Amino acid sequence: MGFLDSLLGRTKAKPIAAQDRLFALTTAYISLETEHNITTRGQAAILFQPVDTADFDNIVTEMEELVRGTGEETGTTLTVETDSFGYRWMILHDPDVDDLVVGINAVSDALAVGGYGDRTLAAVFAFKDARDRQLYLIYNYKRGTWYPFVPAGGEQARDAERELQLKAILEPELPVEAELERWLPMWGIPI
Amino acid sequence: MAQSKVALRADTGLQARMLITVFLLGALYVVLIAALFASGASGVTIFVVAAGLFLFQLFASDKIALATMGVQKVSPQEAPELHAMIERLCVQADLPKPTIGIVNTTMPNAFAMGRSQKSATVVATTGILELLSPAELEGVMAHELAHVRHRDVMIMTIASFFASIAALILQFGFFFGGNSDDEDGPSTMVLILVSLVVYVVSFVLMQALSRYREFAADRGAAAITGRPSALSSALLKISGTMDRLPMTDLRAHSEMNAFYIIPANTKKSLLNLFSTHPPVEQRIAQLSRLEAQLQGAR
Numbered sequence: 001m002g003f004l005d006s007l008l009g010r011t012k013a014k015p016i017a018a019q020d021r022l023f024a025l026t027t028a029y030i031s032l033e034t035e036h037n038i039t040t041r042g043q044a045a046i047l048f049q050p051v052d053t054a055d056f057d058n059i060v061t062e063m064e065e066l067v068r069g070t071g072e073e074t075g076t077t078l079t080v081e082t083d084s085f086g087y088r089w090m091i092l093h094d095p096d097v098d099d100l101v102v103g104i105n106a107v108s109d110a111l112a113v114g115g116y117g118d119r120t121l122a123a124v125f126a127f128k129d130a131r132d133r134q135l136y137l138i139y140n141y142k143r144g145t146w147y148p149f150v151p152a153g154g155e156q157a158r159d160a161e162r163e164l165q166l167k168a169i170l171e172p173e174l175p176v177e178a179e180l181e182r183w184l185p186m187w188g189i190p191i
Numbered sequence: 192m193a194q195s196k197v198a199l200r201a202d203t204g205l206q207a208r209m210l211i212t213v214f215l216l217g218a219l220y221v222v223l224i225a226a227l228f229a230s231g232a233s234g235v236t237i238f239v240v241a242a243g244l245f246l247f248q249l250f251a252s253d254k255i256a257l258a259t260m261g262v263q264k265v266s267p268q269e270a271p272e273l274h275a276m277i278e279r280l281c282v283q284a285d286l287p288k289p290t291i292g293i294v295n296t297t298m299p300n301a302f303a304m305g306r307s308q309k310s311a312t313v314v315a316t317t318g319i320l321e322l323l324s325p326a327e328l329e330g331v332m333a334h335e336l337a338h339v340r341h342r343d344v345m346i347m348t349i350a351s352f353f354a355s356i357a358a359l360i361l362q363f364g365f366f367f368g369g370n371s372d373d374e375d376g377p378s379t380m381v382l383i384l385v386s387l388v389v390y391v392v393s394f395v396l397m398q399a400l401s402r403y404r405e406f407a408a409d410r411g412a413a414a415i416t417g418r419p420s421a422l423s424s425a426l427l428k429i430s431g432t433m434d435r436l437p438m439t440d441l442r443a444h445s446e447m448n449a450f451y452i453i454p455a456n457t458k459k460s461l462l463n464l465f466s467t468h469p470p471v472e473q474r475i476a477q478l479s480r481l482e483a484q485l486q487g488a489r
Contacts, residue, residue, distance in 0.1 A: 007213065008206045009341040009407025049283065051417040053486050085276060086326060119417060121282055142285045156268055181287055184278040187271065 019105055021144040021175050025125065025137065028173035029097045036169055037130035043191040044100040044125045045091040046107045050082075051119060059114035060088075067092070067106055074099045081190050087121065089190055100125065108141065124149075126191045135166065136189060137174075145177035146170065149185060158185055202410065202477075209403045213350075216396050219389050220353035226385040227356070234382060237363075241356040248355075249348055253304040253312065262292040262314050273320070273332075277313065280333050284340055284415045289313045293320070299429045303335040304344060311339040323425050330412055330422030331429075337411025343404050350400060354393040360386040401467040409474055410481065419481040423474075430471045 004010075032038040050056060067078050067090075076094040083089060092103040104123045111117055123139040136149040148166035150159040163183070170176050177183060227234035267274040274291060281288050289303070289311040299319040305311035313335045315328075323331065338344070360383060413419035 006342045006346065008209055009337075009343070009404055009411065010206075049279075049417060051485065055486075084272075084325070085279060085329075087279065118283075121279060140282060142282060156271060179287070184282060184288065185267075187275060 019109070021146075022105055022108075022123065022139055023101060024174050025139075025146070026098050026101050028170060031173060032127070032169070038127050038135070039129075040095070040097050040100070041126040041128050041134070041191070042095045042100075043091060043093055044104055044123065045089045045189070045191050046104050046120065046123045047087055047089055047186075048111060048116075048120045050086070050088050051116060056114075056116060059110065059116065063107055063110035063114075064090075066110060067103055070106065071103070074102070076100070076103045078103075083188065083190070091191055097125070122186070124186065124189055124191065126189075133162075135162070136186075137170075138186065140177065140182070143177065143182070144175060145182075146174045147177040147183040149183070151185075151187075156185075156187055202406075205403060205406055205410075209400065209407070212396055212400045212403065216350055216353075216393060216400070219393055219396070223353050223357060223385060223389045226382050230379060230382040233379070237356060237359055241352070241359055244355065244359075245348070245352045249306050249345075252348075253306065253310075253344070256304060257292065257312060257314070260294055260314075261296075262294050262312070265291055265293050272325075273315065276325070276329055277332055277336070280329065280336055280415055284333075284336055284411075286336060286340055289336075289339060291315075293317060299323070301331050301335055303338045305339070306345050306348070308339055308342070311344075313339070319429065322428055326418060326421040327425035327428065329416055330418060331425050333412035333415040334408050334422060336415065337408040338404070340411060341404065341407060343408070346404070347397070347401065350393075350397055354390060354397065357386040357390040357393065361390060398467055402469045405468055406474065406477055409478060413478060413481045417485070419478040419485065423478045423482075426471050426474055426478075 029040070050060070064078060064080070067076070071077055071092075071094075074094065074096070076092050076099050079091045079093070081089040081091065090107050092100055094100050094103065108117070108120050108123070111120055120141045122141060125137045125139075127135050127137065129135060134151065136151075137146055138149050139146050148163045148170065150162040150166070151157070152159040167176055224238075227238055265273070270291065270293065273293075277291060278288055287309050289305070290313070292312055292314040294300075294314060294316045296316050297318040298316055299322045301313070301315045301319055303311060303313050313332065315332070319331065320328065409419075409422060412422050416422070
């Protein structure tokens with residue numbers, strides 16, 4: 001946001017960051033799995049804000065068909081949910097993290113090609129650790145950064161210690177969000 | 192990458208009007224500075240005092256305003272939905288998350304404060320939280336976040352800096368000029384006259400600038416949410432309620448609206464010139480143009 005944008009009061013929803021930052025998860029997952037016993041729960045989701053136009057609906061329908069089509073080869077399945085904020089969750093199910101990353105990228109790519117890339121908010125990958133605790137890695141499409149999110153037991157509580165441990169683990173492998181206040185929680189993740 | 196469809200077409204007319212207003216304000220203030228320094232030592236003193244006031248305003252005014260309006264900060268536990276909604280809008284707009292506050296009043300309203308994006312506070316009244324549907328509230332919050340993103344508090348504070356110098360001179364000018372009336376006398380009179388003109392003209396210009404910032408924030412909200420009509424609907428609801436319950440908060444309200452020097456029932460064009468917010472009809476007209484752009488995409 002430059003000086004001129006401020007002066008003239010211009011806001012544009014931010015376009016999404018380069019996709020290689022998303023794909024960094026595929027290499028990072030190798031060390032997560034082998035060194036830290038963190039394994040996938042076979043689910044990942046992409047979250048976006050739908051636009052109420054016929055054009056957008058068409059693009060989403062085409063995209064769902066595309067992902068279901070390629071899913072027949074890779075074994076990836078797709079479910080769709082709308083949450084209480086009106087955001088759409090496209091949930092991919094596949095035991096292989098590489099396939100999940102490819103599938104998530106296919107969805108965001110289809111939105112971007114359709115001209116709605118800036119509606120994409122985040123991708124969420126579900127993992128568990130050796131003691132079966134749930135943890136999430138969230139990818140912020142606007143900033144092209146990752147951060148861990150570990151809900152603790154109880155309402156709206158997060159395990160900050162565990163998240164900071166994960167930060168240390170992830171930092172060599174992934175572009176981790178440096179500003180901690182951008183590690184926004186997501187309650188009620190449907191995966 | 193394909194051109195984004197939700198990045199709505201820039202309103203070059205609006206931006207041009209804004210630039211012209213800023214330019215006129217700047218030119219006006221150059222005249223005032225020249226007059227200040229031409230008037231000698233007392234002028235420089237006024238400048239220094241005003242600069243101190245400016246810094247104070249920049250760093251403390253939001254805290255004072257938040258305190259006087261009875262804003263209560265709310266934690267994510269106290270207002271989970273509001274927090275989650277604003278968090279998502281912040282991701283969409285790539286803004287750091289602001290402090291979130293609530294005012295306990297039935298008046299439906301929302302506002303943003305803070306000199307920078309990092310120190311911003313976004314406030315909603317309990318009235319607006321009850322009145323609006325989630326999508327409408329999202330539009331209103333996106334509008335406030337667009338203000339934060341455009342740094343409107345900073346811009347309006349800077350824009351008002353020299354107007355407050357002029358006001359200072361008008362109040363204390365005779366006192367400053369009084370000590371040496373034989374030599375400085377005429378230039379002090381000139382300074383006071385210049386200040387009067389600067390004050391009046393900058394007042395009108397700043398009101399215009401404020402209205403342009405409102406239009407820009409509406410556009411920003413549409414770009415963040417992709418739902419201009421939800422904001423229109425919110426504006427309709429809010430203005431409807433405002434008209435229906437004008438008596439309830441009249442006393443509390445008269446302070447804030449003290450600068451409305453033209454009564455509300457005079458000619459529309461005159462009222463326009465002196466108000467900080469554009470009429471709701473004009474804002475809705477702009478939003479429906481944006482909606483048409485969205486619906487016509489492809």
